Amino acid sequence: MKKILIILTVAAIMAAGIILTACTDKDINDDCLTYDMKLSLTENVITGEQTVRYKNIYVDGLGQTTFHLYANAYNEDAANPAYTTELSSYGGIEIDSVSVNGNPAEYVLSEDKEYMTVSHEALKKGDEISFVINYRTTVPEGNLRLSMLNGSYTLSGFYPQMSVYDGEGFRTDKFSAVGDPIYSSCGDYTVSFECDQSLVVCSSVKTSGISTSGERQTISFNGSNIRDFAIVCNANYNVINGKAGEVTVYYFYENDENAQETLNLAVRAVETYGKAFGAYPFDTYTVARVPFVCDGMEYSGLSLIANNCVDVTETVLHETAHQWWYGAVGSDPINESYMDEGLATFSAAYYYELIGESDKFVEEMKSIKRAYLSYERLQQKRNSGICLAMNKPIYEFTEYQYQMVEYYKSCMMFDNLREIFGDEKFAECLKQYYEDNKFGIGGLEAFRAAGEKTMGDIKGLTEAWIGEKVVATTFAEE
Numbered sequence: 001m002k003k004i005l006i007i008l009t010v011a012a013i014m015a016a017g018i019i020l021t022a023c024t025d026k027d028i029n030d031d032c033l034t035y036d037m038k039l040s041l042t043e044n045v046i047t048g049e050q051t052v053r054y055k056n057i058y059v060d061g062l063g064q065t066t067f068h069l070y071a072n073a074y075n076e077d078a079a080n081p082a083y084t085t086e087l088s089s090y091g092g093i094e095i096d097s098v099s100v101n102g103n104p105a106e107y108v109l110s111e112d113k114e115y116m117t118v119s120h121e122a123l124k125k126g127d128e129i130s131f132v133i134n135y136r137t138t139v140p141e142g143n144l145r146l147s148m149l150n151g152s153y154t155l156s157g158f159y160p161q162m163s164v165y166d167g168e169g170f171r172t173d174k175f176s177a178v179g180d181p182i183y184s185s186c187g188d189y190t191v192s193f194e195c196d197q198s199l200v201v202c203s204s205v206k207t208s209g210i211s212t213s214g215e216r217q218t219i220s221f222n223g224s225n226i227r228d229f230a231i232v233c234n235a236n237y238n239v240i241n242g243k244a245g246e247v248t249v250y251y252f253y254e255n256d257e258n259a260q261e262t263l264n265l266a267v268r269a270v271e272t273y274g275k276a277f278g279a280y281p282f283d284t285y286t287v288a289r290v291p292f293v294c295d296g297m298e299y300s301g302l303s304l305i306a307n308n309c310v311d312v313t314e315t316v317l318h319e320t321a322h323q324w325w326y327g328a329v330g331s332d333p334i335n336e337s338y339m340d341e342g343l344a345t346f347s348a349a350y351y352y353e354l355i356g357e358s359d360k361f362v363e364e365m366k367s368i369k370r371a372y373l374s375y376e377r378l379q380q381k382r383n384s385g386i387c388l389a390m391n392k393p394i395y396e397f398t399e400y401q402y403q404m405v406e407y408y409k410s411c412m413m414f415d416n417l418r419e420i421f422g423d424e425k426f427a428e429c430l431k432q433y434y435e436d437n438k439f440g441i442g443g444l445e446a447f448r449a450a451g452e453k454t455m456g457d458i459k460g461l462t463e464a465w466i467g468e469k470v471v472a473t474t475f476a477e478e
């Protein structure tokens with residue numbers, strides 16, 4: 001995500017009879033996670049029926065599976081709301097039924113309604129399981145990740161999404177209005193989406209067909225290794241597209257005098273990052289303008305840019321970089337959000353170095369350093385006692401601290417590694433990190449492993465940056 005920030009300082013129905021298909025070699029993800037969704041949007045309600053399948057690679061005797069119900073963070077009485085100001089209408093998700101391997105299943109919601117845990121027969125390692133979940137999601141009015149405003153729909157986190165199993169169990173982190181508390185594993189998605197024919201629709205994955213019936217249309221989508229699935233639609237969208245090698249890049253917008261320029265930038269960013277970090281990970285890439293509370297937001301294969309975005313160029317570069325650092329290489333967004341936000345912030349500046357505009361790269365980095373160092377000095381001067389460590393849960397940050405520490409300080413850490421080990425080795429490290437963790441979960445340890453292979457031991461240096469004791473001014477020259 002990219003926050004709007006003005007720097008003032010210095011600026012399938014699982015009917016009995018459907019047989020679970022075994023994972024094949026084509027599956028990159030070990031858990032063979034798949035989502036088959038039938039969705040229907042009528043006004044502000046999505047009716048969904050989804051089949052989720054996965055292979056238990058986690059633990060013998062796994063007797064329950066947890067799904068994240070992100071949509072309930074938009075409830076009026078949400079325990080941990082996704083909104084910070086009152087909404088004109090609220091949202092939420094109602095589960096109508098759940099079945100497991102064709103039989104009705106028992107499920108319970110957590111007290112805060114953010115999770116649903118489904119009980120099932122104990123699975124041995126290697127067993128596959130299939131859930132059919134019927135639900136209805138109400139879309140709130142607003143400019144959020146799940147909302148509609150003046151005919152523009154932003155639909156993400158509207159479906160029950162399997163929680164990440166992290167070795168001790170399924171993660172059940174609470175929602176947070178600060179940061180991007182969305183944590184998921186990559187899976188293959190097959191989606192049919194029915195809606196009013198007047199809507200121009202785009203999503204995280206490629207469109208494979210459209211059929212119409214009366215006033216309605218049904219659009220089919222499919223995509224592999226998607227970390228999350230999102231749909232954006234608006235009757236007033238214009239769309240243009242271009243090619244970044246084999247990848248088709250789309251730009252959906254209502255009003256943009258510089259539309260072709262915006263598309264060209266997205267195309268060039270896909271090409272440039274692809275060459276630097278490794279091939280673009282998805283079939284298509286879509287940039288869509290939406291009414292949005294922040295400057296931008298990333299999903300696999302899809303970036304949202306706010307209609308009133310302060311800096312479209314920087315935001316397109318930042319969100320496009322997230323296709324590598326979030327979309328493909330996941331990381332724990334609760335405890336290690338500096339990994340994808342820092343890398344995306346760094347990549348947006350590094351883009352200029354990669355296209356041969358070194359001066360602009362230096363200038364961008366200077367402005368980031370200046371903003372962060374001013375912030376850090378101010379904390380020292382005021383004796384504010386604010387902890388400047390990066391490795392804190394997102395719940396411990398205010399919006400501003402989060403931006404300064406998880407985006408800027410982290411970005412400076414990556415730039416410092418580049419300065420110390422040299423651009424060539426650092427570039428190799430980014431490639432290695434991407435290659436080793438593509439479609440999986442990366443993070444600090446995985447980055448250190450990539451660093452070890454390409455640069456040397458980076459544990460001490462990264463520890464100093466991440467911790468609160470050492471101030472960045474020790475490392476960074478203005």
Ligand SMILES: [Zn+2]
Pocket residue numbers: 001002318322340341344
């Ligand atoms: Zn971001």
